[in-house]
Amino acid sequence: xxxxIAPPARAGFNFAVLRRNLPSLAGPSGFVxxxxxxxxxxxxxxxxxxxxxxxxxxxxxLLAALYxxxxxxxxxxxxxxxxxxxxxxxxxxxxARVILLNGYEGSDAAGRxxxxxxxxxxxxxxxxGIAVFAILVIINFVVITKGAGRIAEVAARFVLDGMPGxxxxxxxxxxxxxxxxxxxxxxxxxxGREADFFGAMDGASKFVRGDxxxxxxxxxxxxxxxxIIGVWQHGLTIGxxxxxxxxxxxxxxxxxxxxxxxxxxAAGIVVSRVTTGADVGNQIVSQLAIxxxxxxxxxxxxxxxxxxxxxxxxxxxxxxxxxxxxxxxxSREQARAAEAPPPPPPPxxxxxxxxxxxxxxxxxxxxxxxxLVGLVSKDRDGGLLRxxxxxxxxxxxxxxxxxxxxxxxxxxxxxxxxYRILVYGVERAAGDVQPDRLLAMPxxxxxxxxxxxxxxxxxxxxxxHWILPAAADQARASGYTxxxxxxxxxxxxxxxxxxxIETLFGRTELDAxxxxxxxxxxxxxxxxxxxxxxxxxxHSVLSSLLAxxxxxxxxxxxxxxxxxxxxxxxxxxxxxxxxRLKLGGYIVQTxxxxxxxxxxxxxxxxxxxxLQEVLRLSAGTGAFAVEPGLAGELRAAGAAAAARLEESAxxxxxxxxxxxxxLAAQLLRPLQxxxxxxxxxxxxPEKRIKVIELLGRPAGKPSDGx
Numbered sequence: 001x002x003x004x005i006a007p008p009a010r011a012g013f014n015f016a017v018l019r020r021n022l023p024s025l026a027g028p029s030g031f032v033x034x035x036x037x038x039x040x041x042x043x044x045x046x047x048x049x050x051x052x053x054x055x056x057x058x059x060x061x062l063l064a065a066l067y068x069x070x071x072x073x074x075x076x077x078x079x080x081x082x083x084x085x086x087x088x089x090x091x092x093x094x095x096a097r098v099i100l101l102n103g104y105e106g107s108d109a110a111g112r113x114x115x116x117x118x119x120x121x122x123x124x125x126x127x128x129g130i131a132v133f134a135i136l137v138i139i140n141f142v143v144i145t146k147g148a149g150r151i152a153e154v155a156a157r158f159v160l161d162g163m164p165g166x167x168x169x170x171x172x173x174x175x176x177x178x179x180x181x182x183x184x185x186x187x188x189x190x191x192g193r194e195a196d197f198f199g200a201m202d203g204a205s206k207f208v209r210g211d212x213x214x215x216x217x218x219x220x221x222x223x224x225x226x227x228i229i230g231v232w233q234h235g236l237t238i239g240x241x242x243x244x245x246x247x248x249x250x251x252x253x254x255x256x257x258x259x260x261x262x263x264x265x266a267a268g269i270v271v272s273r274v275t276t277g278a279d280v281g282n283q284i285v286s287q288l289a290i291x292x293x294x295x296x297x298x299x300x301x302x303x304x305x306x307x308x309x310x311x312x313x314x315x316x317x318x319x320x321x322x323x324x325x326x327x328x329x330x331s332r333e334q335a336r337a338a339e340a341p342p343p344p345p346p347p348x349x350x351x352x353x354x355x356x357x358x359x360x361x362x363x364x365x366x367x368x369x370x371x372l373v374g375l376v377s378k379d380r381d382g383g384l385l386r387x388x389x390x391x392x393x394x395x396x397x398x399x400x401x402x403x404x405x406x407x408x409x410x411x412x413x414x415x416x417x418x419y420r421i422l423v424y425g426v427e428r429a430a431g432d433v434q435p436d437r438l439l440a441m442p443x444x445x446x447x448x449x450x451x452x453x454x455x456x457x458x459x460x461x462x463x464x465h466w467i468l469p470a471a472a473d474q475a476r477a478s479g480y481t482x483x484x485x486x487x488x489x490x491x492x493x494x495x496x497x498x499x500x501i502e503t504l505f506g507r508t509e510l511d512a513x514x515x516x517x518x519x520x521x522x523x524x525x526x527x528x529x530x531x532x533x534x535x536x537x538x539h540s541v542l543s544s545l546l547a548x549x550x551x552x553x554x555x556x557x558x559x560x561x562x563x564x565x566x567x568x569x570x571x572x573x574x575x576x577x578x579x580r581l582k583l584g585g586y587i588v589q590t591x592x593x594x595x596x597x598x599x600x601x602x603x604x605x606x607x608x609x610x611l612q613e614v615l616r617l618s619a620g621t622g623a624f625a626v627e628p629g630l631a632g633e634l635r636a637a638g639a640a641a642a643a644r645l646e647e648s649a650x651x652x653x654x655x656x657x658x659x660x661x662x663l664a665a666q667l668l669r670p671l672q673x674x675x676x677x678x679x680x681x682x683x684x685p686e687k688r689i690k691v692i693e694l695l696g697r698p699a700g701k702p703s704d705g706x
Contacts, residue, residue: 058259078200114251295327363404387490400553431458532566584682599649607696
């Protein structure tokens with residue numbers, strides 16, 4: 001059986017590679033050829049080809065500018081403006097060389113294009129040719145280029161001034177969950193491209209202005225130089241030299257200025273665009289066709305002008321008829337569009353689904369009823385989004401890591417004035433607010449009762465009233481504190497975030513914290529993980545600190561304590577207690593402030609012995625086996641003692657033995673007001689401890705003092 005053998009590939013030029021690389025070679029090759037025209041003499045036929053290409057290139061740029069939907073769609077325009085300017089100047093130099101060297105041979109010495117433009121436009125009258133050239137230069141330089149440059153300058157200034165606001169709007173949409181990260185990145189890049197484009201156009205418009213000035217100077221150089229060379233070197237009479245060199249010079253100037261005028265017009269069209277998503281032709285036609293009354297009015301005015309004695313009747317009446325016919329057609333089309341039913345939506349072709357259809361659970365989410373959607377508006381003064389961002393910023397500063405972004409969405413299943421707060425998809429709180437009223441809560445002694453809807457504060461459950469905004473001053477004078485709906489929701493949101501702060505501290509937040517510390521002290525992070533402790537253990541220790549409302553801002557001390565403790569144990573609970581010992585002074589000052597005496601509660605001796613027995617029985621099990629009835633009684637007694645202690649001392653704190661601290665903290669964690677649990681070694685030696693409550697003491701038994 002024979003096996004076919006493919007013929008060997010022929011060695012030679014790879015045209016596929018050349019075709020792929022042609023676009024990248026176009027720019028450098030074009031610049032090299034443009035610069036070569038300045039140095040290398042060109043024949044007359046070569047000038048014809050290049051002048052024709054210059055005109056075609058200018059028309060292509062003008063048409064592309066007309067069909068762009070927004071200025072940044074033609075972001076290469078400033079560069080093309082420079083290239084076309086260099087091309088015209090190089091052609092002027094090459095044509096000037098040919099005119100001055102060979103102009104004595106006749107009007108076709110510089111090619112048929114220059115001769116044709118000169119003869120056709122000036123019609124044998126050189127003064128007319130100079131006047132036409134001067135008019136073109138004035139139109140290009142004074143009118144189009146100056147106006148386009150001014151528009152580009154103002155647009156660049158406005159775009160740069162508006163960049164911070166646009167960036168903030170993008171961040172607000174991203175924080176509210178209205179757009180995803182990819183869309184936010186695309187919008188930021190679009191804002192950057194817009195600023196770069198108008199800044200480049202502001203500078204590129206100077207190229208056209210300089211080109212117009214150079215064209216005038218080249219005209220005079222060719223005229224004067226041609227007369228001198230024709231008379232002195234080639235023996236022509238002054239009339240012959242003037243006839244020949246004027247024709248060639250005017251033709252050269254016109255064939256260069258017409259593409260310059262086209263490019264300047266394209267620049268003016270690009271920078272004067274107002275972005276609507278349509279090209280210039282569609283914009284003009286669609287917007288003029290909106291107002292048929294304007295067409296009828298123009299028809300009447302032009303028709304009256306045509307009836308005035310002495311006026312040319314036929315042109316005015318002809319255009320009056322055209323305007324009337326157009327107005328009638330526009331009115332009929334608008335009436336037909338208003339009566340016609342909307343077209344059915346196009347059928348949606350079934351497509352394969354991908355992972356994009358899955359909506360991941362957000363770490364923080366606030367869902368609102370439809371009457372509360374107005375609170376989310378970015379334009380609303382003191383709106384909900386701004387307050388939620390402020391809460392997120394403050395909580396991040398307090399606890400030492402960046403709290404995840406909160407997403408606000410409307411939920412049609414909720415009550416119209418209801419809201420709920422979710423943490424990783426789990427509802428943690430819900431409430432009801434009145435967006436058009438204010439919440440009045442009594443603060444101390446109330447002088448007079450306010451009139452409003454009786455309710456309870458969604459955050460703390462205290463009695464309150466929803467009052468009209470006009471009664472706010474009266475309520476404050478009567479001893480009430482007044483809040484709007486956004487403040488109530490933001491306060492509720494802050495409490496939920498603080499109560500579940502350990503849940504919001506995930507692996508992403510841990511990576512960000514360690515990356516930040518690694519920038520400051522790289523050796524410390526390298527020594528900790530993964531050499532001594534895995535990331536899971538570090539995350540467990542930091543989460544347990546946050547669960548007890550201990551900030552992790554002092555990362556140096558925390559990481560140092562973990563490094564010291566990792567040499568003796570890898571158990572997260574033991575490491576947690578070691579870190580607390582290192583942070584003792586910081587935690588005490590965070591809770592009590594800068595005071596010398598700490599007023600606390602302690603465990604009654606019998607309860608302390610009971611908890612020690614529970615601890616002994618739970619050794620090695622990894623969990624505390626506390627009888628449910630005992631746990632309920634302890635929490636009830638703890639809540640009553642905490643309320644009394646907070647009223648007298650301002651802070652509810654319990655002090656106990658080191659081995660019982662974690663057990664007591666777990667038992668008392670759900671209580672409100674919160675009970676801070678310390679061990680004796682965590683208290684700095686310079687602080688005095690005064691025990692004013694005993695947890696577990698029978699009612700009526702006096703306390704033991706300090």
